[in-house]
């Protein structure tokens with residue numbers, strides 16, 4: 001019995017592009033709510049959400065009951081944490097702040113078993129192998145692994161072609177928020193210069209036949225990127241949708257009581 005088929009990876013090169021949602025509420029209950037909404041992929045965010053391995057396991061278990069692909073974002077691209085995320089069952093890994101081909105090659109090694117990589121062998125204890133019930137897991141896991149590197153800095157953009165060309169990099173995610181900050185537009189991922197940089201990166205990745213993705217709440221820009229060939233686009237986050245809807249409800253009922261005080265938005 002082989003490792004589970006990675007539907008997200010398979011769809012990167014076939015059929016319609018995949019529409020996703022970012023999950024930052026960091027719990028299985030709201031993950032299950034998101035899983036029933038019809039998205040193709042959902043991010044379990046280990047970088048900016050208050051997640052740990054136990055909370056990420058719960059979200060992966062909640063999503064497993066739905067036709068949706070989890071994409072797990074590592075807090076950092078270090079071997080020890082990637083090993084743990086893979087062992088809890090992540091098959092599509094999103095790794096932040098990749099800025100060189102050498103860094104990308106090291107990530108490929110980290111997510112592959114020997115002899116092609118250096119992933120530690122702990123499948124006998126791992127949810128990834130269905131707790132050792134997938135007999136062929138060790139010899140089939142690499143083929144179902146999807147490594148998505150995040151390019152989200154000026155230096156990363158400068159190395160885009162080399163990074164995308166690394167064997168074992170399955171897709172590139174352009175991070176508008178961090179890219180904006182690095183370009184001098186902190187909190188303004190929708191700034192014209194940032195959007196143009198994203199467009200150029202998307203076009204380059206399309207020319208390289210490298211699946212490209214991003215997160216944007218700007219639906220017009222999301223559609224533009226899809227028309228330009230983006231293969232996986234996240235169109236919102238659970239946190240901002242929830243906080244926005246809650247605040248809007250209170251404002252709509254602002255007739256009574258004190259004036260409603262609205263915290264400033266940081267954008268994303």
Ligand SMILES: O=C(O)C(=O)C[C@H](O)[C@@H](O)CO
Pocket residue numbers: 022045048150152174175176177178179215237268
């Ligand atoms: O830089 C970006 O944009 C991303 O990496 C996505 C955001 O960080 C996501 O965490 C929402 O803020």
